[in-house]
Ligand SMILES: NC(=O)C1=CN([C@@H]2O[C@H](COP(=O)(O)OP(=O)(O)OC[C@H]3O[C@@H](n4cnc5c(N)ncnc54)[C@H](O)[C@@H]3O)[C@@H](O)[C@H]2O)C=CC1
């Protein structure tokens with residue numbers, strides 16, 4: 038019970054949680070081991086409101102953090118870094134394993150808050166929380182294995198390398214997977230001995246603070262994981278702060294470019310996880326039932342608000358009609374509505390402006406000649422409390438062509454664009470003809486073709502006969518304008534450490550002077 042009293046939201050309220058019932062008063066900044074109101078002064082004192090997408094209600098508001106608060110958060114993280122980076126990997130591992138255990142224990146509470154704040158179904162939020170604690174557990178396991186190399190040199194001299202942390206890292210998150218993004222960034226950062234100041238999206242500020250409380254409960258030093266809240270100005274202050282060594286960013290391409298520009302001025306390390314317009318390629322020799330499942334997984338999780346979604350679905354001409362018939366029938370059965378109900382499979386989009394934007398893409402697609410095969414219009418649930426929610430019916434667009442806006446641009450909503458193709462060579466060229474390169478998928482029973490395709494597709498992740506599965510053991514990250522750097526998998530260690538070479542002379546230096 039002690040543990041529950043320190044929680045962001047009283048557990049009694051969570052047990053009674055129903056959509057539209059939650060109002061929060063607690064501060065959403067987290068600094069040096071506790072929730073705080075941001076220190077006033079230094080610029081951005083704007084207040085932002087937080088909405089519940091399913092009802093349109095305001096859940097709470099918060100003050101955006103300005104210069105003074107960012108200075109305090111970075112300074113506190115620096116202090117924690119000094120203590121944390123001196124621990125052995127195994128000591129860090131033990132604390133992070135406890136954090137993973139606490140996330141598991143609080144899974145349901147975190148998932149409820151996540152669903153209320155993002156609008157996604159509770160069944161999905163639970164999986165997001167699972168993938169999040171698995172990342173913490175995975176990197177806890179790696180913490181104890183971090184090591185350098187010994188290199189024998191001539192004359193008995195030798196060198197060794199030390200894998201050292203970077204210092205204070207900044208994490209900046211998008212709104213679609215708020216808790217998971219906070220874990221995917223903080224777990225490797227902390228495992229490698231860094232501290233982190235994290236800024237969630239202003240649309241979804243709630244669960245990152247729950248993670249901060251969990252890290253404190255698990256035993257990390259105060260300040261090791263601080264949370265600041267805000268939007269553009271706060272993000273900019275973080276990316277330009279002299280005390281920060283790295284920025285790991287998840288968000289759109291235009292913002293990613295700005296983050297990289299700002300970080301470049303003080304030569305900070307950068308990881309960019311940006312948007313996508315990924316191809317899903319379905320060959321006529323596929324298992325059609327599985328390919329239909331793949332197309333749904335590739336387009337309709339989290340109301341389609343997923344960066345790696347396979348939204349350009351290329352289907353080989355001879356199975357196009359059969360595929361469309363099945364995929365449209367399945368899509369029509371997706372149960373929309375209250376995110377907190379067990380059988381809901383699609384909730385509300387993140388905001389009213391975003392919903393309008395997605396609908397305007399559909400309108401434009403129709404004008405450009407696409408054929409709406411299902412959905413694409415507003416959905417108004419029967420329950421009165423949901424009538425102002427941001428719901429729409431999942432949409433499938435047929436008769437798409439490569440040059441249509443819906444095929445070229447990331448929509449970030451439940452909109453699948455279907456295109457047809459004839460040959461393997463043709464589809465490779467068309468699939469790669471994009472500035473993005475986050476993911477790609479192939480459905481085929483031909484083993485050699487599957488691997489040929491995986492090699493030819495310009496994307497950071499290629500799924501064969503599945504889509505949007507994300508085991509924490511495999512690296513995730515983009516090619517081309519979808520960004521660089523990795524999250525998950527052992528490769529991520531490279532992005533949160535630096536390697537020092539130590540030369541040891543065992544004789545006398547040779548000197549020409
Ligand atoms: N590759 C990946 O792993 C993922 C990529 N995304 C991409 O994110 C986008 C949707 O998320 P949004 O939150 O709308 O993206 P966004 O780019 O608008 O915002 C992302 C974050 O950056 C902050 N920010 C805004 N301006 C900033 C600045 N000048 N300096 C520093 N930070 C700044 C925002 O407050 C927010 O926390 C989509 O394009 C999607 O593809 C989303 C999830 C995962």
Ligand SMILES: C[N+](C)(C)CCCC(=O)O
Nearest residue numbers: 214343344345505506507
């Ligand atoms: C978990 N997964 C694969 C569905 C999405 C992860 C990337 C993102 O944050 O959009």
